[in-house]
Amino acid sequence: MDYVKLINCMRCGMCLPTCPTYRETFLETASPRGRVALMRKIQEGELDQSEQLLEYLSLCLDCQACATACPCGVNAGELVAEFTCERKAGNRLGMMEDLVLRKLLPHPDRLETAMVPMRLYQRLGLQKLVRTLGVLKMFPKPLGRMEGLLPDLPDQPLRRVIQEDMPGRGEARGTIGFFLGCVMSLIFSEASRASMDLLTALGYRVVTPKNQVCCGAPHMLSGDKAGLKEAARKNVDIFGGLDLDFIVTDCGGCGAELKKYGLHLGDDSSIAFSSKVRDISQVLALHKDELKALLKPVSLKATFHDSCHIAHSQGIRREPRDLVRLIPGLEFVEMENADACCGSAGTYNIGKPEMADLILNRKLEAIRATGADVVVTGNPGCLLQLKKGLADHLPRVKTLHLTELLARSMDA
Ligand code: SF4
Ligand code: SF4
Structure with a gap:
């Protein structure tokens, strides 16, 4: 250091x-x-x-x-x-870390297969039964925490069903390489589908290479820099082979890591890659007038939670708010300390549950004080944490990814 x-x-x-x-x-x-x-x-x-x-x-x-x-x-x-x-550095990874960081995350197919039992668990009604009977109290606490955070999974991971090359509609604006984060594909596929719909509606061709791998943020969180560099190299080579105007992601955590590839790898191709990375809100905000023309009234009171990876790591605060405010009929209200962490922080909410809950409770109080019907944010970790916290303490309030809200207005 x-x-x-x-x-x-x-x-x-x-x-x-x-x-x-x-x-x-x-x-x-x-x-x-x-x-x-x-x-x-x-x-x-x-x-x-x-x-x-x-x-x-x-x-x-x-x-x-x-x-x-x-x-x-x-x-x-x-x-x-x-x-x-x-x-x-130099230490051997533990068995669990090796399984997740080396055997699963670098291989999207394996990761998706590993989620099949979770999907069956939900589809066969076992999740409901397990929660009703409180069976997980008999298992180690982290397992119960993980299970509690699991929202309804989509029928298929988005990566499996998405068209790899989607043409833009109307006036052509350029080509975007879409970085589809693992959690977005596996869990929040509707949000990423909405992101792609918005981009194509604005005239962008959207290319989503299916061989892209995890951004490497989980490796960095676990102290596995070698794994992070491997992931970065692979993604730089995949996207580097395409002629792109931007590389866009709707996952705040991925965006923050992708923007650091140039620092991690230090060669021309990784620096060029990082210079093209944008959070989805940054690209949509370039076309506010065109987007506004596509949006229809939505009667909601909404507040915005800044993901740490978007506000603090990437310095993006104004763009998502400007976009929410474009929606006709929507009342926007700021919450106190909107850029304070929600306690998710990767797997922190599983590894350090007591502290994570204290931090989450503050966030829930700030949300409650706004009287909002919906909390909007731009990072899957925050969505998981807020969904669980709100379901337990403030079920009236729902969570939406920024692009889900915009697409909802576009399709209203
Ligand atoms: S803000 Fe905190 S980290 Fe920065 S110089 Fe002051 S004490 Fe040190
Ligand atoms: S928990 Fe505290 S020290 Fe750690 S990154 Fe956040 S503000 Fe900084």
């Missing part, structure tokens, strides 16, 4: 109020400033990597709210992620 990045912290504390774990604990060790200080002391050889110390660091969600607040450009979340990668 670059020592200079650690000593840039001048300990001003401006990051403290933005950090979700500090807000819940008021512990310096659970703050961005404290985490940077701990990593610095380890590098300076004044602290050993004790279990307790690693536990403090692992409580970080990598939400990067601290980076937005820091006047010195310190990104504590990213530094903790780098620290984890360095610590794990």
